[in-house]
Amino acid sequence: MISGVKETGRDKAFLIFNYIYVILALVIVAYPVIYMISASISDPKYVGSGEMWLWPKGFTLKGYQIVFENSKIWTGYANTIYYTLLGTAINLFVTMPAAYALSRKDFVGRNFFMAMFMVTMFFGGGLVPTYLLVKNLGMVNTVWSIVLPSAASIWNIIVARTFFQSSIPKELQDAAQIDGCTNMRLFIKIILPLSMPIIAVMALFYGVGNWNSYFSALIYLNDEAKYPLQMVLRQILVLQEMSAQGGGAMDAASAAALNNKAEVASLVKYAVIIVSTLPIIAVYPFLQRYFVQGVMIGSVKG
Template sequence: MEVMEATPAPARQVNVRSSDKAMEVVLYAIAAVILIVLIYPLYFIVIASFSDPSGVANGQVWFYPQGFTLDGYRELLRHPNIWVGYRNTILYTAVGTAIGLAVNVPAAYALSRKDLFGRKALSLLFIFTMFFNGGLIPTFLTIRDFHMYNTFLVMVLPFSVIVYDIIVARTFFQTSIPGDLWEAAQIDGCGNLRYFARVVLPLSKAVLSVLGLWIAVGYWNSYFNALIYLKNPDLYPLQLILRNILITNQMQSGMGSGEAAQIALRLANMMRYSVIIVSTVPIMCLYPFVQKYFNQGVMIGAVKE
């Protein structure tokens, strides 16, 4: 019996493997560079908030704080309106997110149903509002006539419908919820509302988490609506209060002279970065709780119908 000698692997396969590894190294290097570009601005804001403003202005702050100080945070937290703003923003975010999900998700599900009469016409009406609206003055007059001006409701109710979120949720329902489930539910005597509450919503945790995070971030960062429709400082959200504090300190530093003006300018520059940290850290703490579903649903809107 002849013994078959083992033949060496072709050189082409070795070259393919080495080229794959080289490409993998290049991709990791590109990803690392992109990560640094994205992370460093956030890191710089953190270390700048703990640094002496003169060091930041002179370009001495790069990788660690220069002249470590907490004066910016002390001056910022000295204002009692900060805590009022936190309370209002948390309420606006919680209530506004709940209302936003309550109106956008059912609308998206209704538009995803092929048996909805006039579905295409209704979809066009929703999309039309993304490009055209009445403008600021008609909106202001409408809110005033509905007696929502300078009230809690003006921050959570009039702008709760978000057409982009409806489109994203509609795409999810059309592509991720099998139509056979509705047929099986009908056989068991399940109606539309019960099917939506007992079947569709439990299967839509990914899109609900994504939309909830988007809506919550929008409410947390919102200040323009409060600037236009609120005049009672007790109803101001955190972003508007921080804006007023920065403007007041900058005006004081510009109107003064001598050593007092320099101190006011130093505090204003120091608080500039502290304001960013105070206003963004709380909402960033929500991300770990929805990261599991966010990774699943972040690309939902990119699925073609």
């Protein structure tokens, strides 16, 4: 609000509408998160009956105890951290040089290569050919099947290219070349140090994607010792749900035992969701500005 400018009735109505909209959006976004956290530490019978609808009721940490007593959880955490760090490093190693090369007007054939990159955003080979390629390369059941097929995102290359075009002065590059600087030295010694904002954005985008990824592990990995966290949690959920299922005639004691298993499975389900998302939830508030910066970089002078 500019000082000295009088608000009209329409301005006040618009401001009130914005507040109402933001509050409603906050409720819609925050409620599922609060509900999952509360359900993970509440007695399952209150959750199942609907008595617990926001705040915890019948406090219990049994779900978390079951989850963390499983040694596979810690192995999955270690694997996910390893895949995330290695995958993000490879992503940056591929994305940044490609984006810089495509941003250079003196790069012969850059429009052709950019067009070929763009084609892959609309057409893909499909799952079966991709699997056969990974298999023929001998990468099935290895870490490379997780990090190499997704080594680069065309969208992220375009965003990084836009940053180089709009933020790195061409005169700076010309001056370096006049002083005898080679293209490789120019990129490493001058361009990269000036590109820390976009590097941080790309690292964040790729890091979150690698942390949440599970499909590649589902397709290419068959050794449980190499499963990332997402696959381990999925396995726990499936086993819990299978153990809680049953059918046919049974006595009262069996029915009660089956019902108890179902309640435990429900409790574990919410605990598993929190365990898998808590690291991202904890880190995101500190890195939110990089997400905003990444969106702005891709939307200006594109």
